[in-house]
Amino acid sequence: MLLALILFAVTYVLMLKFVKYHTHIALGSALIFILTGMLPVNQILGSIDFNVLLMIAGTMGLVQLFIDSKMPSLMADILMEHVSSIQIAAVALSLFAGIISAFVDNVATVLMIAPIALEISKKLKTNPVPFIIAIAVSSNLQGAATMVGDTTAIMLGSYANMNFMDFFFYKKKPAIFFAVELGAFAAAMVLAWLFRKEKTHINKEVHRTAVTNYVPTILLLTMVALMITASFIKNKPETTNGLICIGLLLVGMFDSIKKSHNKDLMFHAFRAIDFETIGLLFGLFLIIGGISHMGVIDAVAQLLAKLGGGNLFILYTVIVWVSVLLSAFIDNIPYVATMLPVVTGLAETLGIQPTLLYFGLLSGATLGGNCTPIGASANIAGIGILRKAGYEVKTKDFVRIGIPFTLAATIPAYIYFWVFYV
Secondary structure, X not given: OHHHHHHHHHHHHHHHHOHHHHHHHHHHHHHHHHHOOOOOHHHHHHHOOHHHHHHHHHHHHHHHXXXXXXXXXXXXXXXXXXXXXXXXXXXXXXXXXXXHHOOOOHHHHHHHHHHHHHHHHHHHOOOOHHHHHHHHHHHHHHOOOOOOOOHHHHHHHHHOOOOHHHXXXXXXXXXXXXXXXXXXXXXXXXXXHHOOOOOOEOOOXXXXXXXXXXXXXXXXXXXXXXXXXXXXXXXOOOOHHHHHHHHHHHHHHHHHHHHHOOOHHHHHHHHOOOXXXXXXXXXXXXXXXXXXXXXXXXXXXXXXXXXXOOOHHHHHHHHHHHHHHHHOOOOHHHHHHHHHHHHHHHHHHHOOOOHHHHHHHHHHHXXXXXXXXXXXXXXXXXXXXXXXXXXXXXXXXXXXXXXXXXXXXXXXXHHHHHHHHO
């Protein structure tokens, strides 16, 4: 376990220090986990989230068709007509991404909204890096708002026998949705402050771009509708969302070829898939699988239980803030899966309902990914888009927005749950 923990720590330090080579570092570390037996060969496939990888590949290709259709440019023109400055545009885009992410996977949300941010940045001749970081962290925040917004939310709903409406009102009390929205309001104020120097006036007399093909837009809307529908289906294949994205990409590619009679468009959409981002996630999935197998996550769960010391306030505080810290570096899915039964047992020991600890766990584990550029798949996808567009994102660029955003969103939710569920 100690060797796995040391390798894990060294890997993350190197990835944060050498951002340009993070994919190579992650894959190299994953190979060490496999060769040393810390990740058994028979657990390799089970450690990889193929649903996320397929979803990223399919959505990236589909988004390229979306960009080629000029729709993001038109949406950028419309947004510019209704906002007064770059500051307002950045906050508006992040809120828009958050609304979508409450019902659609965070990664898909970032991939859909990022092209609009790039177009706005291009038209205003400003740096798109802060825009897309803001979109990524907002999408991660709102993933906990509903039972269909994120994998961890789905896991909690299933484990605690909650339905969709329980995330709004649980046992006649306002539930996690309102805590997330309270945090979103506070975080929006933080974003407005972070973008306070971006007061450049936006010209309202913008010539609207003409859209050349509406099919990619229809396909993206169809993807959103299908993902929402699929979230209500029980016992569905784990790769359902990924297969939806790949299937719609194929439809979009054939439509483009049919209309243009140019087979090169198929390869254009395929080349839009960022295999470096996919490689990074692939390596991280294996690394997390390795430390899970070696008992690191289980040991963390047991440590949290000891730190609580039988005091509800201390236990709740530890669960929220340690979850924030850990989720900045480890995948929150295996962490939440491990912690749910632990939290249930702790609540039984104290003789209380576990709701407070459930919601504290979910909010902390969801928001913690916003602290670092590799803390969440949505962050990695957003940075991948920026890299393909020729922009480098340094760790300090991300944490300058991510950490204040996380604190602003977590503190109100932390207080909210204690007020309503004690």
